[in-house]
Amino acid sequence: MVVATRDRAERLATALEHLTALPERPPVVVVDNGSTDHTRAMVAERFPQVRVLAHEANRGALARNDGVRAIGTPYVAFSDDDSWWRPGALARAAALLNGHPRLGLLAAQVRVGPEERPDPLNATLAASPAGRAGDLPGPEVFGFLACGAVVRRGAFLEAGGFHPLIFFGGEETLLAYDLAAMGWGVSYCPEVVAHHHPAPSPSKERTAVMRRNELIGCWLRRPLPLAARRTAGLLTEAGRDPVARTALRGLLARLPAALWQRRPLPPWIEEAARRVDGQRSDDEPRLEERQAVTHDR
Numbered sequence: 001m002v003v004a005t006r007d008r009a010e011r012l013a014t015a016l017e018h019l020t021a022l023p024e025r026p027p028v029v030v031v032d033n034g035s036t037d038h039t040r041a042m043v044a045e046r047f048p049q050v051r052v053l054a055h056e057a058n059r060g061a062l063a064r065n066d067g068v069r070a071i072g073t074p075y076v077a078f079s080d081d082d083s084w085w086r087p088g089a090l091a092r093a094a095a096l097l098n099g100h101p102r103l104g105l106l107a108a109q110v111r112v113g114p115e116e117r118p119d120p121l122n123a124t125l126a127a128s129p130a131g132r133a134g135d136l137p138g139p140e141v142f143g144f145l146a147c148g149a150v151v152r153r154g155a156f157l158e159a160g161g162f163h164p165l166i167f168f169g170g171e172e173t174l175l176a177y178d179l180a181a182m183g184w185g186v187s188y189c190p191e192v193v194a195h196h197h198p199a200p201s202p203s204k205e206r207t208a209v210m211r212r213n214e215l216i217g218c219w220l221r222r223p224l225p226l227a228a229r230r231t232a233g234l235l236t237e238a239g240r241d242p243v244a245r246t247a248l249r250g251l252l253a254r255l256p257a258a259l260w261q262r263r264p265l266p267p268w269i270e271e272a273a274r275r276v277d278g279q280r281s282d283d284e285p286r287l288e289e290r291q292a293v294t295h296d297r
Helices: 009-020 039-046 062-070 089-099 120-126 153-159 171-181 204-221 224-238 242-260 267-277 287-294
Strands: 002-005 029-033 051-055 075-080 083-085 103-112 149-152 185-196
Touching: 002 009, 002 062, 009 039, 009 075, 009 083, 029 039, 029 062, 039 051, 051 062, 062 075, 062 153, 075 083, 075 089, 075 153, 089 103, 089 149, 089 185, 103 120, 103 153, 103 171, 120 185, 149 153, 153 171, 171 185, 171 204, 171 267, 204 224, 204 242, 224 242
Parallel strands: 002 029, 002 075, 029 051, 103 185
Antiparallel strands: 075 149, 083 185, 103 149
16 A cells, blocks of 8 residues: 655544554555655654655655555555545455456546545546456546556556656556556456545646646657647637646646657557547546546645
8 A cells, every 4th residue: 555645644644544444454655755744753653554655855646656666565555645445445456456467457436525425537437438358347447546546566667657747636647548558457446445535626726737747648648639739729728828828838848858758659549548538528527637626635
């Protein structure tokens, strides 16, 4: 179990109370992204069985990569400092991974808040137009919430983990692309359940980051005409929308690195990705925007 956190000691304490009480008793590694509050002291005092991997600076989603490298289990579940797993969920996830050797990442059903509302992303993933391979336990997907994911450690490391250009926000889609491109399956498995208690809706800054990262992922993996068309759309919006302007500035600063690191998807994965793109209607939030709402940090 890997938990990334930064400056949210009390939320983290609640999450760790749930995680350390799980019947599966998974080893837990907390990766502290340069917290300036009492996070490290709290974990040492209240959860001495939890290992802390301390960073002096915020490494964003790369903290999860560090946690996966540090932990020795064949399967690794992710949690955030505002999420935890339903008792028995990890045992079910391990059984699915054991029974499906090509499964590289399992996306769980996510329930939100004390009311346990279904996250809207659940229905989107369940209806994935990417289809379902016979050797996978659920529909193939190109998105998930990191706080509701269990990975095969070897597959995760082989794919390179979360990408450094994304940093944080919408990083899941790019990882799903990379796993699929290497032949690993990414499936939605609603019988595995995670609980998420996120902060309120994201700030405008957070929304700009999500827009920026969506386009970085597009330039890194998708066809150049598609990336150019979507960037042109953002450029048009930037003339009237300050959030779009912020996203565009962030994209342009990172675009040379994205082009240098560009690795297009294999044609059969790109075809599936286009079917998933077509799942969006004109008035439906993008997958990345849903992630922003339910995965605020």
